[in-house]
Amino acid sequence: MNRIDISLQKYLAFITTVECGSLTRAAERLHYSQSAISRMIADLENELDLSLLERDRNGVTLTSDGEMLLPCARDVVNGCRKLMMQADSLKGLRSGMIRIATFSSTATHWLPNIIREFQKDYPAVDYELLLGDYEEIERWVQEGRADCGFTRLPVPPDLETVPLEQDPFMAIVPEGHPLASEKEFDAAWFEREPFLLLEHGKKAEVSEYLEQHSLHPKIHFTTWDDYAIMSMVEGGLGLSILPSLILQRIPYRIRAIPLKVPLSRSIGLVMKSRKSLSIAAGTFLDYLKYR
Numbered sequence: 001m002n003r004i005d006i007s008l009q010k011y012l013a014f015i016t017t018v019e020c021g022s023l024t025r026a027a028e029r030l031h032y033s034q035s036a037i038s039r040m041i042a043d044l045e046n047e048l049d050l051s052l053l054e055r056d057r058n059g060v061t062l063t064s065d066g067e068m069l070l071p072c073a074r075d076v077v078n079g080c081r082k083l084m085m086q087a088d089s090l091k092g093l094r095s096g097m098i099r100i101a102t103f104s105s106t107a108t109h110w111l112p113n114i115i116r117e118f119q120k121d122y123p124a125v126d127y128e129l130l131l132g133d134y135e136e137i138e139r140w141v142q143e144g145r146a147d148c149g150f151t152r153l154p155v156p157p158d159l160e161t162v163p164l165e166q167d168p169f170m171a172i173v174p175e176g177h178p179l180a181s182e183k184e185f186d187a188a189w190f191e192r193e194p195f196l197l198l199e200h201g202k203k204a205e206v207s208e209y210l211e212q213h214s215l216h217p218k219i220h221f222t223t224w225d226d227y228a229i230m231s232m233v234e235g236g237l238g239l240s241i242l243p244s245l246i247l248q249r250i251p252y253r254i255r256a257i258p259l260k261v262p263l264s265r266s267i268g269l270v271m272k273s274r275k276s277l278s279i280a281a282g283t284f285l286d287y288l289k290y291r
Helices: 006-020 023-030 034-048 064-091 104-109 111-121 134-143 187-192 205-212 226-234 279-290
Strands: 053-056 059-062 097-102 126-131 148-153 160-174 194-198 218-223 239-243 254-258 264-271
Touching: 006 023, 006 034, 006 053, 006 059, 006 064, 023 034, 059 064, 097 104, 097 134, 097 279, 104 111, 104 126, 104 226, 111 279, 126 134, 134 148, 134 264, 148 160, 148 279, 160 187, 160 205, 160 226, 160 279, 187 205, 187 239, 194 205, 194 226, 205 239, 218 226, 226 239, 226 254, 264 279
Parallel strands: 097 126, 097 148, 194 218, 194 239
Antiparallel strands: 053 059, 148 264, 160 239, 160 254, 160 264
């Protein structure tokens, strides 16, 4: 009752009184005083400018107008209850879809943990993952193809961001390589051997890093696939620079060495705005801590 608007309480008082046959029993069922029930029905009759009930010592009976309006009153109350149930369903996230744009590092190492915890509370929510590079992720969010996206910061000013972590890059060499025992890696050493570049589309962090330090290694292979690079490094096809996040569980015989002159990327979640997110996507943000 306390969730139903006061005007709807009047309809409910009218319906319940008819069902119970008396004001007293209606008051008991609805946990109101008899005078409150009587007042609500009188207010409803005044608003409609109609007499709905005949009152006597034996209880109440419907007037002809009351008989005609009773089904409409029931429709109003039932419609309100259906609306509340639908709102509860949305608030309770009993259903929904979250569309997440992401790149390989976050898709591999963050999303499984986040989604696992989210599903414990909201098992009926479904997910669509869109795998791309930074530019694609930004565009998908801007166009509404994705609700939110993990990407490198900063991003265009029309997107709202949630900064998450700084992800340092590491030099990657094969196990057993002469430089594999180094505690720090001098970037100038990349010019000694073939280089495998992690990049797709416009220049990413590694290319910018090499330019800033006036380094010109022999780039023999370029890809946006971290695992392809790890496999090629393992096979002795060259050296590379990869972010630490993708190196959390290395399935290859390679060695990750901190760069002497550090390089890192800022990773965050982007969206058009928090206000524009669906209930499911907005709630998803609360689970980013489980990454």
